Amino acid sequence: MSSKTNLSQRARRAGGKPIANVLMARTMAQPDLVSLAAAFVDHQSLPIEPTRQALEAVWSQPDRALAAMQYGTTIGHPPLRQTVLEQMLEADGRTAGELSLSVDQVVITTGSTQLLYLVADSLLDPGDIVICGVPSYFVVLGMLGNLGARVIGVEMDADGLIPEALQDELTRLEKAGLLDRVKLVYIVSYYDNPSGITISAERRPKLVEIAQRWSRGSTIHLIEDVAYRELRYWGEDIPSIRSFDPDGRTVSVAGSFSKSFSPGIRGGWGILAPELVEPVLSQKGNLDFGSPSFNQHLMTAVLEKGIFEAHLEKIRETYRQKIETLLEAADEQLAPIGRIEWVRPTGGLYVWLRLPEGIDTGLSGPLFDRAIAEGVLYVPGEYCYPSEGCPIARNMVRLSFGMPSREGIRRGVESLARAIRGVI
Amino acid sequence: MSSKTNLSQRARRAGGKPIANVLMARTMAQPDLVSLAAAFVDHQSLPIEPTRQALEAVWSQPDRALAAMQYGTTIGHPPLRQTVLEQMLEADGRTAGELSLSVDQVVITTGSTQLLYLVADSLLDPGDIVICGVPSYFVVLGMLGNLGARVIGVEMDADGLIPEALQDELTRLEKAGLLDRVKLVYIVSYYDNPSGITISAERRPKLVEIAQRWSRGSTIHLIEDVAYRELRYWGEDIPSIRSFDPDGRTVSVAGSFSKSFSPGIRGGWGILAPELVEPVLSQKGNLDFGSPSFNQHLMTAVLEKGIFEAHLEKIRETYRQKIETLLEAADEQLAPIGRIEWVRPTGGLYVWLRLPEGIDTGLSGPLFDRAIAEGVLYVPGEYCYPSEGCPIARNMVRLSFGMPSREGIRRGVESLARAIRGVI
Numbered sequence: 001m002s003s004k005t006n007l008s009q010r011a012r013r014a015g016g017k018p019i020a021n022v023l024m025a026r027t028m029a030q031p032d033l034v035s036l037a038a039a040f041v042d043h044q045s046l047p048i049e050p051t052r053q054a055l056e057a058v059w060s061q062p063d064r065a066l067a068a069m070q071y072g073t074t075i076g077h078p079p080l081r082q083t084v085l086e087q088m089l090e091a092d093g094r095t096a097g098e099l100s101l102s103v104d105q106v107v108i109t110t111g112s113t114q115l116l117y118l119v120a121d122s123l124l125d126p127g128d129i130v131i132c133g134v135p136s137y138f139v140v141l142g143m144l145g146n147l148g149a150r151v152i153g154v155e156m157d158a159d160g161l162i163p164e165a166l167q168d169e170l171t172r173l174e175k176a177g178l179l180d181r182v183k184l185v186y187i188v189s190y191y192d193n194p195s196g197i198t199i200s201a202e203r204r205p206k207l208v209e210i211a212q213r214w215s216r217g218s219t220i221h222l223i224e225d226v227a228y229r230e231l232r233y234w235g236e237d238i239p240s241i242r243s244f245d246p247d248g249r250t251v252s253v254a255g256s257f258s259k260s261f262s263p264g265i266r267g268g269w270g271i272l273a274p275e276l277v278e279p280v281l282s283q284k285g286n287l288d289f290g291s292p293s294f295n296q297h298l299m300t301a302v303l304e305k306g307i308f309e310a311h312l313e314k315i316r317e318t319y320r321q322k323i324e325t326l327l328e329a330a331d332e333q334l335a336p337i338g339r340i341e342w343v344r345p346t347g348g349l350y351v352w353l354r355l356p357e358g359i360d361t362g363l364s365g366p367l368f369d370r371a372i373a374e375g376v377l378y379v380p381g382e383y384c385y386p387s388e389g390c391p392i393a394r395n396m397v398r399l400s401f402g403m404p405s406r407e408g409i410r411r412g413v414e415s416l417a418r419a420i421r422g423v424i
Numbered sequence: 425m426s427s428k429t430n431l432s433q434r435a436r437r438a439g440g441k442p443i444a445n446v447l448m449a450r451t452m453a454q455p456d457l458v459s460l461a462a463a464f465v466d467h468q469s470l471p472i473e474p475t476r477q478a479l480e481a482v483w484s485q486p487d488r489a490l491a492a493m494q495y496g497t498t499i500g501h502p503p504l505r506q507t508v509l510e511q512m513l514e515a516d517g518r519t520a521g522e523l524s525l526s527v528d529q530v531v532i533t534t535g536s537t538q539l540l541y542l543v544a545d546s547l548l549d550p551g552d553i554v555i556c557g558v559p560s561y562f563v564v565l566g567m568l569g570n571l572g573a574r575v576i577g578v579e580m581d582a583d584g585l586i587p588e589a590l591q592d593e594l595t596r597l598e599k600a601g602l603l604d605r606v607k608l609v610y611i612v613s614y615y616d617n618p619s620g621i622t623i624s625a626e627r628r629p630k631l632v633e634i635a636q637r638w639s640r641g642s643t644i645h646l647i648e649d650v651a652y653r654e655l656r657y658w659g660e661d662i663p664s665i666r667s668f669d670p671d672g673r674t675v676s677v678a679g680s681f682s683k684s685f686s687p688g689i690r691g692g693w694g695i696l697a698p699e700l701v702e703p704v705l706s707q708k709g710n711l712d713f714g715s716p717s718f719n720q721h722l723m724t725a726v727l728e729k730g731i732f733e734a735h736l737e738k739i740r741e742t743y744r745q746k747i748e749t750l751l752e753a754a755d756e757q758l759a760p761i762g763r764i765e766w767v768r769p770t771g772g773l774y775v776w777l778r779l780p781e782g783i784d785t786g787l788s789g790p791l792f793d794r795a796i797a798e799g800v801l802y803v804p805g806e807y808c809y810p811s812e813g814c815p816i817a818r819n820m821v822r823l824s825f826g827m828p829s830r831e832g833i834r835r836g837v838e839s840l841a842r843a844i845r846g847v848i
Contacts, residue, residue: 005699006607006642011546014706018498030625046493052483059476069470069688074442110534114712122435143710183430218430264493264717275429282438286567287711288538293688 006376009126010189013147019138019383022363030372034412037377039193039349040263040353040403045318047262047302047311068297074285076108076269077296081305086207086270087369091229092243097337100248103279109284111134111263112227112256115270116186117143118287119252120222122279123183123297124149131169132178133161135175135352135384137193137394139223140186153389158343160199161187163206169389170214180217189241191228192350194398198238198346205244212250213313221273230260230312232347233320244270249273257299259349262404267299268290319349325406326351326399337420352381353397359423360394366423374422376415431681433550434663438570443562443807446774446787458836461801463617463688463773464827470741471687471726471735473684478725492721498709500532501586507727508532508693512677515653516667524672529701531694533708534715535687536651536680539694540610541567542711543647543676546703548573552744555593556610557585559776559808559820561649564610569811574605577813582742582767584623585611586625587630591695594638604641610674613665615652615772618808618822622662622727622770628676629668645697654684656771657744666695667675667792673697680722683773690717691723743773749830750775761844777821778803782845801837815835 023037059065074163075081082338094100109115124130126148132140144151152173154165166185173179176243187207206417211222224241247250250273257267268291272280284290300413301306329345330351334340339356360369362380371378381396397416401409447461454618459505475663483489499505505527513520518832520526533539548554550572556564558577576597578589590609597603611631613623624630635646648665669675681691692715696704708714726732750767754775758764783789785804795802805820821840 002756003639003641003643005547005697006604007703008545008547008549008552011703011707012548012708016710018706034750040495042492043490046481046490048486048489048493051493055479059472062472065472066467066470067688068474069475070467071682071687110712110716113710117711121432122848123429123432125432125434139709139790140714146707146710164576179432215427219426219427221429222437256493261716262493263495264491264721266712266716279431279435279438281572282442285433285442285563286438287541288534288690289563292534292716294686294717294719297688305621336830349698422483 006051015034036399050307057301072291072293079105092239109268112254112265112268114256132186134390138383153386185222188225189345195352196345201238204236227256228348234346322401333417350403355395370418374419376412376417451733459822473506474731481725498714500612507528511812516663516836519642527710533692536678539678542704552678553606554608558814577810609646620769644771647662651680652772657771675716746825757841772825780818795843798839798843
């Protein structure tokens, strides 16, 4: 038989293997490798006892236990949606009325990735435009590329996406007659992946105002990804970008319990602009009818029993120690090399390094294999750049400190320092 | 602010609310209504104790418990995939070698719906063609329409999809120059939703042979949905359609633990043709990275402890009693009315009724509201017809017996009989 499968355009655009697989394929002969690449969470602190405790609450009420085992609705379990809404309002110090918010805008998904996909799929035709900061989260860049979107990167600094850079890009697009193709601005607003940067409080209302002002033909939706908001190790929380959008027509929020509780349960959620609710639900209906009831009932019990807060305190302390270890090791090992820079994040799971100009950190450069030989795996920064806008910087590295032990982190940074010295 | 959201073409095609919502919206004032419409499973027999028992096995091994709480892989938990493969081979009485099967072709999804979506999305561009039997599962019809596919229905009889009808349709499409747009044939091969029909053993190899013979330009994939295979109440199991495709390049199988164990856990799986594995995984990576590890570890424990078989025996008995009740009630209440026909399914969750010609069962016909007034909700058959091919029969009704009690089923059928008499 000689016939061949004729894939859809979307499937053909996808091409290639996920970056994680590409990276892992290079590490086969290195069992002692420290991975500062994988975005896994700390393994030893995963909430086994808290989950058992929450499940006991589910089992103790027969109606609840039965509902957890049955089909639910596509939008998700009402008490979980209500709690998500209340948590967000409490964190922002606002009322539902002040933010024109109702529980009808809260959707439960399988991780925040699914929410981002559903929003993107509801808005983007091939050739439509998404604007994001540079660098950006490579999984979302891949997904947007798969949908055929043009992704344009604009500059960030230590306070996050630069409002003037966003304006300049929108001006340029308007002049090119492309403003009505701009559908989305995507922002990780707390402890960004990969940069670790949090957008400053001053910039938040400006970004909303810009998205609104340029929504001339059609609405430019601003998607605020708050997946890391709870992983705050120092300093005060600041209000979400959504809190500066009183009518809520511009900003939609994507959140997750994967980082703050357990990625194995994969509870994601969205607080959507009213116009996005129906298309997102319609698409989710096609995809899976709704995320598993069991996980939703479990997360509801986790949140109502105070289990969540207690666990969060614990993992915050774990990660605080890990990032301290990483930053100390970087000060000791990397700073002496010279011309290496990094922002010191106050939360999240990533540290973004700028190596000396001319060091190519990519798979085809000299550093990557050398680093593996020295015993450490990292994510080459080049994956975090969209294909348009700010040019790709080849000398960047993303380090993740979620999974390895403090000892592993120290060893990993030492290995990286040796590798860098070897290619300078 | 006056801007409006400009949705994607795909989102605009979706339009409208899910059928379940449309039906429920008509039932507000009727709290005593018996729903013979919802495709929920029996509520009282949901596996609470079996699930607790399986979870104890997960908790009892710390490594396993931790892995259940962590990220997994996109393709799914290896032991679960291995078990799915072995179950299928055992049911078919074949070896992996005989069917060119390896565990690398087994993918875990969130319900079989997600698997069907991923396959469809990997293959279909707008205007591409899917062939299915008539009637067909309305959720899949909706999803295919959302992807912009043309869905063409071909005739079924009591032995399932008629091979000659499939050939005739392919001949017609070839003459029209459209053969290379035919990407998929979709078949629920056991206790079809909505017809209750199982494709006969004789027809199974013929359908594979036809799909292969007409795969001239590009492969015509046959998707075999086995979601109801385990819900067998009488008679012997028969081999899957996949078992008649030794090289496995034509038939991909979609299965689920939602009906056979718990829809709240939503474990789905696919056994894919080799050419579909990479595109499906790539798309799943964009969608959600992988289904929740927690649910996969839980289902693995359910399957390895013999918990699954014991529970299945129990629910088979429950449904056997329910379908007997439904068929008895139909004999007593509907047969005397005359000119009402139905196939007597030996498994599954549905009975498909043909009412006298001229009775419009749809939302705009006289029967639907009358049935609600009498106390019963059903799914109008018209939703189960694709827009092309066999014309829509307006006098069909899908009855589901999974959720209501036997007493409810009896009352529901009595109500339906009164409503039919009222409109004849």
